[in-house]
Amino acid sequence: MSINARNWLLAIFLYCFGSPAWAHVKWFLGKSQDEILKQPKPELFTQLSLANLLPIGFAWIALLTTVGLSRRFVNWPFNHKLFRFAEEHEAAINLFIACCFSFQLIHCSMTSTLFAPNFIICEHCPLWVLPLEMLAGFGLLWGLCTRLSAGIVLFLLGFTFVKHTVNDCLDLIPFYGLAIYFICAGRNRYSLDFYFNRKTLPRKSMLSSAHLFLRLFAGLGFMFLGFEEKLLHPQLALELLRTYPYLNSFSQFGMGNELFVLCAGLTEVLIGAMIFLGALPRLAVFLVAGFFLLTTCLFGPAELFGHAPYYGLIAAIFLRGSGNTHSAMVLHAAFARILRFRSKAWGLATSYWVNSGWVNSSRIKALSKVSVKEENVKKDR
Numbered sequence: 001m002s003i004n005a006r007n008w009l010l011a012i013f014l015y016c017f018g019s020p021a022w023a024h025v026k027w028f029l030g031k032s033q034d035e036i037l038k039q040p041k042p043e044l045f046t047q048l049s050l051a052n053l054l055p056i057g058f059a060w061i062a063l064l065t066t067v068g069l070s071r072r073f074v075n076w077p078f079n080h081k082l083f084r085f086a087e088e089h090e091a092a093i094n095l096f097i098a099c100c101f102s103f104q105l106i107h108c109s110m111t112s113t114l115f116a117p118n119f120i121i122c123e124h125c126p127l128w129v130l131p132l133e134m135l136a137g138f139g140l141l142w143g144l145c146t147r148l149s150a151g152i153v154l155f156l157l158g159f160t161f162v163k164h165t166v167n168d169c170l171d172l173i174p175f176y177g178l179a180i181y182f183i184c185a186g187r188n189r190y191s192l193d194f195y196f197n198r199k200t201l202p203r204k205s206m207l208s209s210a211h212l213f214l215r216l217f218a219g220l221g222f223m224f225l226g227f228e229e230k231l232l233h234p235q236l237a238l239e240l241l242r243t244y245p246y247l248n249s250f251s252q253f254g255m256g257n258e259l260f261v262l263c264a265g266l267t268e269v270l271i272g273a274m275i276f277l278g279a280l281p282r283l284a285v286f287l288v289a290g291f292f293l294l295t296t297c298l299f300g301p302a303e304l305f306g307h308a309p310y311y312g313l314i315a316a317i318f319l320r321g322s323g324n325t326h327s328a329m330v331l332h333a334a335f336a337r338i339l340r341f342r343s344k345a346w347g348l349a350t351s352y353w354v355n356s357g358w359v360n361s362s363r364i365k366a367l368s369k370v371s372v373k374e375e376n377v378k379k380d381r
Contacts, residue, residue: 105137143191177217219276230265278322
């Protein structure tokens, strides 16, 4: 093997295991996105060749390896110790997530942005957007009307689609997980809600569902960013490298910007898939945290406050891992509760309609007999 080829493979290996994520590309672009996207895509991202098949194959093998290792080490004592620690200190974890998320909301409200530095609130936007964002931030920070504050966050996330493109709005996928987490889990002990009402502590099943949605949306967010900013639209990342050429720290190994962007996108997708599937998620978020700290030193306050909620996500996922219960079991239990609620609501509604005389009771009895016959026929089959 030649020296250049050896260095090229070494660079890919070091990059994939040492740099799981980048700074958010869209926050630091010097030109408009439309102008940048008019540039043609490099051939590396449009045609299959050995140069792009090797990194893709490497990423696929790495994902399968992590899935296999996660199954093998599922009963590792260290995992159980961290999970028990997380359960014992759930209130502190909840507080840390709330602080990270609320600081970002308050900072964005004070700088006339909505959730992210590239979502600028101009004079044409409604006047209630920024106060509502700050209200949600303080509500989550103090734990006052927590679920209402999380609902406001979901409303504002939906409002972003009014002004911005779908791709830009989907960059905020992890924030949906944060909002759903607080709707399910509330703000636990260290909150005004708990002070005023001692019955606000959520059940373990609700906490498991909350952390599951937190992890799923975080994984989806990383995968989407990897595809959107690097694999599908590499012009954005290449423009950032032209502005900050020192970001390609492997140029000394002979790795060009195009290959660097390809490896970065594949690595980000790989990290997101590991978090989403629960395949060594602690390793994934540990690498993400290290690189976030590095980019914060490079880009300053915009990177710090823009990625503040991710530090809460990282802490929760690192301590709980993939959870003590399989993801499919938690989702199945959640859907079962939804179905039971729907059946109870339907029974109450039909009894009310019959008693009020709005619906012919004989008709309902006839329909119920037909449904019973159909169930009996299915059982006989």
